[in-house]
Amino acid sequence: MFNFDAKTSVLFGFNTIKELGPEAIKLGAKNVLVVTDKGIVQAGLLEKVKESLNASGINVAVFDGIEPNPSDKSLVVGGQAARDHQADMIIGLGGGSPMDAAKGIAIMTNNDGTVESYVEVLDAWPNTPLPVICIPTTAGTGAEVSRAAMVNLTEKKIKKALFGATIQPQLAVVDPSLTLGLPSHLTAQTGVDALCHAFEAYIAKFSNPISDALAVEAIKLAAANLREAVKHGDNLEARSNMLLASTIAVISASSAGLGVVHSLAQTLGGFYNLPHGLSIAVCFPYGIGYNLVAEPEKCAHVSRMLGTDTSNMSDEEAANSVVAALRTLNADLEIHDDLRSLGFQEADLPVLAKYSVEDGNTPTNPRVFDVDAATTLYQSMLN
Template identity: 35%
Template structure:
């Protein structure tokens, strides 16, 4: 491995009080809920998952334990605050005692919002931002991911879309961390190939950005490193054969470690420049992250080549005898191979992006996503951001010259 200096040796870390990991661990959900001595549970999900029967293992466990429940399934992709507030209205009207989010990042984030607001005054907008005061304890919260990627089940963030302002809004607060997170690959077996690829790349982006961030620490680096190893092994086979339990388990573990790393370190510019594609063109979050990875890795590897060289090793690549920059190039080439194998575009023209939008996007990310830019290992101006967008628009293979020594 290549040597580098860890940015921070003092840090704090928060996570769910309890993480229950393993195949068919969801079978214990009912007994876990029962232990909280609650009367009625609200399950938060979306109509697609409910229609596919993906809730069955969780519902069976609740019924076996004699838990009364109802289901809120109006969660939309990239949910809005209005979407959250309709769930809050249901929670307050029917007096639920516990919230259980089941699904990808959207249902989990909506479940966080419902849990928080069911017991607190005001509206969701009053709690948007960084660690604002929360007068009352939220309803107990349990989260069950059905994708290996978003990391929401492990984080203190909930992200919502503001379609009018074309931006993402966030609640960052320790009060939205669940009491329990179930990480069960059985719950992920029905995830379609396209979503497996997109959410898997989301997890890989979490891992890579956590590994290279200026806000990193020994804890986040160790978790991110293991996440990169696992996701690099599991992403392709899990996407190509959704019933491959070994690959699903690797992805579930990798996503978990990446989510924990992200919570301890923060992320970087890859997430920042991906957000406008989601808010302006409805590109799925994981896909938007994926398409930018070669470009942001090239940009950052000029500043911290040793870290990206280590990422190449963690991905299982032979970099013996190579300089850090050349080893970094190996990691970027492997990401490109993944993108091609998973049929994810290497340019943003495929999503209908036009050149005259790019500088506006660049200004948005510098204005609205300051923490992501601040933690990035290399400083980025609006002109740098514009250059990254332009490279991604034209599929400009800048890595062949930037990292060739």
């Protein structure tokens, strides 16, 4: 038995941003708060959103103070901004951070508790959050279709998840034209995150025939388009296919779950305040290397999809070859993965290992993951 649920309506295609206003009206919006960050404003993307909303007669307020790893404090401030505007909808515009923050702000607009009191428990908040529309500007997080929102608990230096069906976006407006200006290093990091969602979902504990079909499609799209999107950011087809891969991967992962690559990476990201995609790229070969024994056939299949010729390999060699394929991908994309220069040090290992095992993605990993395993993996990253 398995359950597959995809609640978010997806509007995909070039210039679909123009449909945002009419779609928001259909969902009952009159006063919306757009949650974004300063980079998105500078890139001129907020203007496109405002244009469409204003043309439909919707009153727009903007909260553009979201950090790269959104903090609990920002969600509280954003919730107040939404109440001041009498908002009836939150729109998240940007990469994973503003979209996750939009979901958190939707909760905090209608609830008085602390952010920390709501993490890691399904729909933990007493009052229903405001409805959310998400508009991704990177091809990576898939936050536009997920029921989770990461938040950095600033004082504890740890990232935790808010999750539940009530914060899953009602609508995702997925417009590849919004990703055209993304710099190549961010295209690389976020693209690897998209591939990782698909790969982890493919081998996760609750993977099922529907999530597998989606994961395989997302892996094929990323394998065929990620290098090209990084190299030639103006290639419309590559951009479009990467954004499609990103969205599909998280529809798969919402059903199947993720695994220890995310457990390890989110711990590093929260502790050292690293971009999510970068910490994923660093941990990707190690976490998958750990999981090979649990799903060797699927790992070999991914390796072939990434371009490895496994015809002369034993089954074990074919499975193992996916680790090399992931390392080659990082190198081709010029992702800087020297952990020491990113702040990682031995003295932090015990707390990092503990946090990663406690991460919300650990329970859906296909192989048991404990503090000893986490310590060994982090040590091998340092060496």
